[in-house]
Amino acid sequence: MTTGSGIAKLIVTGERPVFFVMDEDYIRLSACLSKAGLTHECRAVALETFHHEPVRAVYTPTLEVGFKAQDRLRKLGVTLFEADIRLHERYLMERFITGGIAFTGWAVRQRGYTEYHDVKVRPAEVSSPFSVLSLDVECSMDGELYSVGLAGETVERVLMIGSPVFGHSPGLSEGTILWVENERSLLKALEEEIEQLDPDILIGWNVVNFDCRLLLERARVHGFRLCLGRGKQPASWRERRGESGVGFVTVPGRVVIDGIDALKSATYQFADFTLETVSQSLLGRGKATEEVDNRLAAITHDFHHDKHKLARYNLEDCRLVLDIFCQTRLLDFLRLRSQLTGLELDRMGGSVAAFTHLYLPRLHRAGYVAPNLPDDGGLASPGGYVMDSKPGLYNNVLVLDFKSLYPSIIRTFKIDPLGLVEGLKQPEQAIPGYRGAVFSRQSHFLPAIITSLWQQRDEAKQQQDSARSQAIKILMNSFYGVLGSGGCRFYDTRLASSITLRGHAIMQQTAGWIEAEGYQVIYGDTDSLFVRLADHFSPEEAGCIGKALVMDINQRWHDALQEEFQLDSYLELEFETHYIRFLMPTIRGAETGSKKRYAGLKWTSAGEQLVFKGLESVRSDWTPLARQFQVQLFERVFADQSPADLVKETVRQTLAGERDSELVYRKRLRRPLSQYVRSSPPHVRAARQADECNRAAGKMLRYQNKGWISYIITVNGPEAVEHRVSPIDYQHYIDKQLKPVAEVVLPFAGEGFAQLWDEQLSLF
Known part of the structure; x- marks a missing residue:
C-alpha cells in the first residue's frame, strides 16, 4: 500500500478462515470433519439465519483445510453460510475499512518497501497521491515485441529493439529511446525501468488483456517470469472462467487499470471504445489512423525502416491514455468509489461486492448471518413505470423528474433486507411493502447508508466535485439492481418489488394530482413525467408553472405519507426541462404512442437545444445519412x-450519388465470426466477404475475432467499405433509412413520405 512515508506491506497473523452452519448440523459436522482428519473449531455464536435458526461458526487453521472441509460438508448435505467470503475481504469489511487504513506494527525494511508485522488496523481518511505510469506495447502481427512505451508525470521512455539510430528526431528528446539487443533484453530492461520508476498504478488501453498478457507470454517463451511487482515479485495473468482471452492481471504491490474498463465503470459512452474514438472525443486529437490493417503494416514497416517514427507513435499512445485519465479524473473517481465501497481500484463493476462489503458487518452486529444465493437464480421483479404515451406535436412540455427516485423510496419506506426480516416478526407495527413485504420502522441499515451518501453527493455538487458526485450517484442507483439480482445474497423479490411497484404508485398518483390542476400528462417513464401546458405560455411563464408544480407535489407527498404511514417523505420532484416544441411519435405502422422515443426543442438560458431520445439520430447503427436527415427534418417541423x-x-x-459518403453502416461483431451459425446479419456477411478478399490478397484476416466493421449495402448485398466492388443499392437507403425516419415526423406536419417520394421519382 502507498503511505506518506513510502510503500508498506502489512503482514496480518492470527486470522482464520470461517463459515457458518446451522446449529442442528453441529454433531454430524464435527464427526465428518474429525473422521477426515480436518482440524477445525466449531463455536457457538450469537447469530441466526433470516429464518431465525441459530448457527455456529466453523474455523479452520488454513484456507486449504477450509476448502476441503466445505467440500466434505456439501457432499454431506450441510448448508453453509458465507463460505464464499474471502478471508482478506472479511478481515477488512468486519473492521469497516474501505479506502484508507491506519495501522501499527513493527517494521522490517525490504527491497523497495517496508514490511510491517504484528499489524493492527482501523479505518482512516487517506489522500496519499498515486504515482502513475502509462504503458503501451508495439509488436508484430505474430505478437513478437518491437517496443514498449512508458510515460508518466516526469518520464517519457521507449524501450526499442535495435541498434542506435543517431540524429535529431522531432517529438523525441535526447535519451528518450533506450536501445536493446533483442526481445529478452527488452523484457529485462522493462523490469529495471519499472523497478526504478516504482509506479503505484500502471494504466493503458486494453492493458490487461493485451499488453500485460503479451508481455507475460513473451517472458515465458524466454523461460522466465516477468518481475514487474515491488520487491522484484513476478506478475501473473489468469483467464476469466468461460471467457477466452479475457482475464485478470496481478502485479504485487501495484495496481493495473485498463482505461476502457474504467471509463465504462464511470458510465462514459462512445460510439466505440477504440483509443482513437475516445481520444478524439475527449481530447480533440488521436492517432494518425485507426485502420487496423494499415496500422499493423505501418508498425512493422517503421520497426524495420523508421524506428524513430515508431517510437513517436508508441509514446503518443501512452500520452493519450495519460491525458484521458487526467481529463476525466478517472483515478479520482476510482479512489472515491474505493473509499465508499471497499472495492479495489482495479475492480470494475462489482455492485454486489460493494453492497456486501457495506452491509455484511452491520448485519452481523444485528445478530444475523447473510443468506445464500437463491437456488432458482432469482425471480423477475417488475420493472420501472412506463406510461402509455399520447402521440402528438406539442408546444410547451415540461419534464418533472423525481430526484434519485429509487434511493428516495428506500429512504422513505425503510426498504432493507434486515428491515424485512424484522418487520415480518411484528407486521402489525411495520411499514407495508409489496408482495407480502413489511418493513421494520426501527431495524434497518440501508436507509441510513443512502442518507449518508445523499448528503455527501449534495456536498460534492456544491463543491462542483464531479468525480465524487458521479461515484456516489452510481453507487446509490446500484442498490435497487443489487436487491433485484439473483447474483446477490440479499436478493428477495419482495425487496425489489417494494421499490419498483411503489415507484409505479408514486408516478400514477403524481400524474393524477397534476391533471387535477388542469394540465395534461402526455408521458411518464420510471421517474419522469411529461406535462403539456397551453400553447400561449412564454418560457418564463412555463418555468414559473414548473416550479410551482414541484413545490405543490412535494408538499402533497409530505402530507400524504405522514397521514397514511406516519413517515417523513424524502421524495423530491424537480423541474428538469422545458421543451418549447416536443414530438411524441407513434409506434411504426400503428397509431399507438411509442415509449422511450421522442424529440424536443429544449429551452435553456444559453439558447435552444435539439434533444433526441431513442430516435435514429442518437443510434450508432443508423447511417450518417439517416441521422443528419432526421435532425434537419425536426428543425424544419419545430420551426x-x-x-x-x-x-x-x-x-x-441520394439517388444521384451525392451522399455516398453518408451511406456507411458501422456495427460491432460481438462474437468471433465462426460463431455466427444460425443467422448471418448484414454486418456478418460483409465481414466474411471482406476476409475472403483479405485471404485472396494474402493479407491478415481482420474480422475473425470480434471487432467493428463498416459496410455499404450494394445490389449484391452488404460489402465492406474497403472491399466494395458492386454498385450501391440506393433503393435500400430510401426504403430502410430515409422512409422510416421521415414517417416519424411527417404525419404531424400534414405530409406523407410516399406522396413526396412519388413526386420526386417522377423527376428521374
Whole structure:
C-alpha cells in the first residue's frame, strides 16, 4: 500500500478462515470433519439465519483445510453460510475499512518497501497521491515485441529493439529511446525501468488483456517470469472462467487499470471504445489512423525502416491514455468509489461486492448471518413505470423528474433486507411493502447508508466535485439492481418489488394530482413525467408553472405519507426541462404512442437545444445519412416550416450519388465470426466477404475475432467499405433509412413520405 512515508506491506497473523452452519448440523459436522482428519473449531455464536435458526461458526487453521472441509460438508448435505467470503475481504469489511487504513506494527525494511508485522488496523481518511505510469506495447502481427512505451508525470521512455539510430528526431528528446539487443533484453530492461520508476498504478488501453498478457507470454517463451511487482515479485495473468482471452492481471504491490474498463465503470459512452474514438472525443486529437490493417503494416514497416517514427507513435499512445485519465479524473473517481465501497481500484463493476462489503458487518452486529444465493437464480421483479404515451406535436412540455427516485423510496419506506426480516416478526407495527413485504420502522441499515451518501453527493455538487458526485450517484442507483439480482445474497423479490411497484404508485398518483390542476400528462417513464401546458405560455411563464408544480407535489407527498404511514417523505420532484416544441411519435405502422422515443426543442438560458431520445439520430447503427436527415427534418417541423423540399432534395441527392459518403453502416461483431451459425446479419456477411478478399490478397484476416466493421449495402448485398466492388443499392437507403425516419415526423406536419417520394421519382 502507498503511505506518506513510502510503500508498506502489512503482514496480518492470527486470522482464520470461517463459515457458518446451522446449529442442528453441529454433531454430524464435527464427526465428518474429525473422521477426515480436518482440524477445525466449531463455536457457538450469537447469530441466526433470516429464518431465525441459530448457527455456529466453523474455523479452520488454513484456507486449504477450509476448502476441503466445505467440500466434505456439501457432499454431506450441510448448508453453509458465507463460505464464499474471502478471508482478506472479511478481515477488512468486519473492521469497516474501505479506502484508507491506519495501522501499527513493527517494521522490517525490504527491497523497495517496508514490511510491517504484528499489524493492527482501523479505518482512516487517506489522500496519499498515486504515482502513475502509462504503458503501451508495439509488436508484430505474430505478437513478437518491437517496443514498449512508458510515460508518466516526469518520464517519457521507449524501450526499442535495435541498434542506435543517431540524429535529431522531432517529438523525441535526447535519451528518450533506450536501445536493446533483442526481445529478452527488452523484457529485462522493462523490469529495471519499472523497478526504478516504482509506479503505484500502471494504466493503458486494453492493458490487461493485451499488453500485460503479451508481455507475460513473451517472458515465458524466454523461460522466465516477468518481475514487474515491488520487491522484484513476478506478475501473473489468469483467464476469466468461460471467457477466452479475457482475464485478470496481478502485479504485487501495484495496481493495473485498463482505461476502457474504467471509463465504462464511470458510465462514459462512445460510439466505440477504440483509443482513437475516445481520444478524439475527449481530447480533440488521436492517432494518425485507426485502420487496423494499415496500422499493423505501418508498425512493422517503421520497426524495420523508421524506428524513430515508431517510437513517436508508441509514446503518443501512452500520452493519450495519460491525458484521458487526467481529463476525466478517472483515478479520482476510482479512489472515491474505493473509499465508499471497499472495492479495489482495479475492480470494475462489482455492485454486489460493494453492497456486501457495506452491509455484511452491520448485519452481523444485528445478530444475523447473510443468506445464500437463491437456488432458482432469482425471480423477475417488475420493472420501472412506463406510461402509455399520447402521440402528438406539442408546444410547451415540461419534464418533472423525481430526484434519485429509487434511493428516495428506500429512504422513505425503510426498504432493507434486515428491515424485512424484522418487520415480518411484528407486521402489525411495520411499514407495508409489496408482495407480502413489511418493513421494520426501527431495524434497518440501508436507509441510513443512502442518507449518508445523499448528503455527501449534495456536498460534492456544491463543491462542483464531479468525480465524487458521479461515484456516489452510481453507487446509490446500484442498490435497487443489487436487491433485484439473483447474483446477490440479499436478493428477495419482495425487496425489489417494494421499490419498483411503489415507484409505479408514486408516478400514477403524481400524474393524477397534476391533471387535477388542469394540465395534461402526455408521458411518464420510471421517474419522469411529461406535462403539456397551453400553447400561449412564454418560457418564463412555463418555468414559473414548473416550479410551482414541484413545490405543490412535494408538499402533497409530505402530507400524504405522514397521514397514511406516519413517515417523513424524502421524495423530491424537480423541474428538469422545458421543451418549447416536443414530438411524441407513434409506434411504426400503428397509431399507438411509442415509449422511450421522442424529440424536443429544449429551452435553456444559453439558447435552444435539439434533444433526441431513442430516435435514429442518437443510434450508432443508423447511417450518417439517416441521422443528419432526421435532425434537419425536426428543425424544419419545430420551426413550422414545410419539410417537403428537404425530403425531395435528400432523395434526389441520394439517388444521384451525392451522399455516398453518408451511406456507411458501422456495427460491432460481438462474437468471433465462426460463431455466427444460425443467422448471418448484414454486418456478418460483409465481414466474411471482406476476409475472403483479405485471404485472396494474402493479407491478415481482420474480422475473425470480434471487432467493428463498416459496410455499404450494394445490389449484391452488404460489402465492406474497403472491399466494395458492386454498385450501391440506393433503393435500400430510401426504403430502410430515409422512409422510416421521415414517417416519424411527417404525419404531424400534414405530409406523407410516399406522396413526396412519388413526386420526386417522377423527376428521374
